[in-house]
Structure formats: C-alpha cells, structure tokens
Amino acid sequence: MLYITNKPVLYLKEGERFIITAKQITVEEVKDILNKWYYTSVIDDKTVAEFLTKILGMEIIYNPIEFELEPGDRVIAFVPKQWKNVRIAEELERIGYTLWSFITYQRDDPTPCI
Helix, strand or coil: CEEEECCCCCCECCCCCEEEEEEEECHHHHHHHHHHCCEEECECCHHHHHHHHHHHCCCCCECCCCCCECCCCEEEEEEECCCCCCCCHHHHHHHCEEEEEEEEEECCCCCCCC
16 A cells, blocks of 8 residues: 655554665655555645645645555655644745655564664
8 A cells, every 4th residue: 555644654553563665755756656556645734735736736635544554555755844833835835845755564584673
C-alpha cells in the first residue's frame, strides 16, 4: 500500500520487525509515483490537501484516518519546514517544505535492532 501523509511519523504494525529506507524526493518524483501507484491519502489538514493538489496537479483529498504500516508499504510524507498553524495554502510555499519517500521492508534478522 502507498500512503501520502503530512506527518513524518511512521505508525508501524505491532510485533513486526522493519527496515525502513528514507529518501528526500522532488515534486516531479512524487507526481511520477502517484501516477504509477494506487495510493491512499491520509492527509489530516485541509490546507495541506489544498496545497498538494495545487503543486501536484492532481486531487489530494483531506482524509484524516489512522493508518498502520506493514512490511512492503510505502509512504510519501509532506513536511513543512516550520510546524505552525497555517491557514492558507500560499503560506506553505513561503514557509517551505520537503517531501520524503519511505519504504518499509520485513526484517528477518533476529538480532536486536538496537
């Protein structure tokens, strides 16, 4: 499953062992990924949903649902450079943001992760 979120927090399935890769990506890379994959929006901020719709040129819906990752899931995370209450989409452009791609993998190695 592929999720698009406005939180850089990964909610992982309890009891699983994961390896997670992370890579900062561009708007163009996000567009490419979303055009190739079925995805679920878990954006819980209407202003962010509006802003992503604008910059990506495709509808990203406001959908404040909880989600839990399993091995093999992917996440695209929109992360503003400042965490503050933003009321208009144009302000997000001014503040700045990064986009991240996370991919989860099953970790079969039984040694402790720490």
